Amino acid sequence: MKKKAQEEMFGFVIIAVLIAVAGMMFLLLQKPQQKELRNDQTSNLLYSIISYSSSYNNKPLGEVIEECDLCDKDCIMCDTAERELEEILSIAQREGGFISGNQINGYILNVSGYKELVVKDGELIGDKIGNFVIIQSGKDIIVTLYIYH
Amino acid sequence: MKKIQNWNVRYFKQMKNKKAQMKIQEMAFVLIALFLLFSMAFIFYVKLKSSSLERTSYELKQSKALSILDKVVAMPELSCSKSLGKESLCIDEDKLKAMNTIELNGYKELWRGIKEIKIKKIYPADEEFIVHSSEIKDYESYSSFTRICKQRYENTAFYQCSIGIVLISI
Numbered sequence: 001m002k003k004k005a006q007e008e009m010f011g012f013v014i015i016a017v018l019i020a021v022a023g024m025m026f027l028l029l030q031k032p033q034q035k036e037l038r039n040d041q042t043s044n045l046l047y048s049i050i051s052y053s054s055s056y057n058n059k060p061l062g063e064v065i066e067e068c069d070l071c072d073k074d075c076i077m078c079d080t081a082e083r084e085l086e087e088i089l090s091i092a093q094r095e096g097g098f099i100s101g102n103q104i105n106g107y108i109l110n111v112s113g114y115k116e117l118v119v120k121d122g123e124l125i126g127d128k129i130g131n132f133v134i135i136q137s138g139k140d141i142i143v144t145l146y147i148y149h
Numbered sequence: 150m151k152k153i154q155n156w157n158v159r160y161f162k163q164m165k166n167k168k169a170q171m172k173i174q175e176m177a178f179v180l181i182a183l184f185l186l187f188s189m190a191f192i193f194y195v196k197l198k199s200s201s202l203e204r205t206s207y208e209l210k211q212s213k214a215l216s217i218l219d220k221v222v223a224m225p226e227l228s229c230s231k232s233l234g235k236e237s238l239c240i241d242e243d244k245l246k247a248m249n250t251i252e253l254n255g256y257k258e259l260w261r262g263i264k265e266i267k268i269k270k271i272y273p274a275d276e277e278f279i280v281h282s283s284e285i286k287d288y289e290s291y292s293s294f295t296r297i298c299k300q301r302y303e304n305t306a307f308y309q310c311s312i313g314i315v316l317i318s319i
Contacts, residue, residue, distance in 0.1 A: 019187075023190055040293065041294065047238075052310050058309060091312075095314055
């Protein structure tokens with residue numbers, strides 16, 4: 001009688017284990033959702049940034065960045081570009097337009113041509129989304145923005 | 150002797166009945182346990198699915214809002230003049246000011262399903278324009294960046310651009 005009860009319990013445990021394994025397999029085999037890295041909002045922001053009329057002779061910020069990339073010394077345009085980029089990104093984050101409905105951990109903007117310019121704030125942790133824009137000049141300047149949320 | 154035999158038969162019949170009852174009980178317990186296990190698995194699965202459904206619904210609403218945003222920016226009533234060259238994909242501030250002050254009946258059909266459209270200049274200056282507004286105040290808002298440009302004349306006409314944000318509520 002005792003042996004039979006043990007056998008029944010053993011059978012039940014096997015059934016439970018089999019069901020659990022089947023469940024796990026089902027969950028694991030489900031196609032994982034691909035996280036979209038590119039984001040239209042960041043793309044719109046980048047295009048707005050490069051065509052914004054800066055305080056440097058009213059020139060579009062894209063052109064200011066271009067001039068800065070070719071400048072060797074006493075580069076006021078580089079200071080202007082850096083300051084305005086910092087201000088724009090900080091206001092953009094405050095206005096909550098980076099990603100609708102998400103808490104932002106931090107962001108990094110990288111301008112890379114002959115020179116490298118980096119503007120960042122917050123902690124660069126969590127999922128990231130972003131986009132890039134190319135300013136065509138002597139050497140293409142790539143402006144990349146990543147938002148961490 | 151016959152009495153003893155009868156008693157034995159009765160005793161074994163009773164024992165058999167008890168054993169059968171035990172088996173039925175055992176079976177019932179196993180069935181209950183299995184039912185509980187399956188319901189737990191089902192609840193877990195439903196929770197998982199509903200959270201992904203919520204996410205999908207949010208993403209769909211967001212992409213709908215963003216496509217409306219693109220349409221708003223590209224509307225000839227708001228977009229910059231192409232005659233001024235490369236700044237054609239932007240919002241003309243003068244047109245925006247005009248839209249802000251007049252509520253045209255003809256646009257009611259166009260704004261169907263949209264609760265509010267707000268365009269805000271965020272850098273360098275702060276200014277807000279309401280393109281469309283309804284009385285319903287409970288809604289979800291989505292936003293995207295754009296350029297807001299103002300025509301200026303210094304020998305020739307050119308656009309001076311600011312950074313703006315378009316807020317759409319659906």
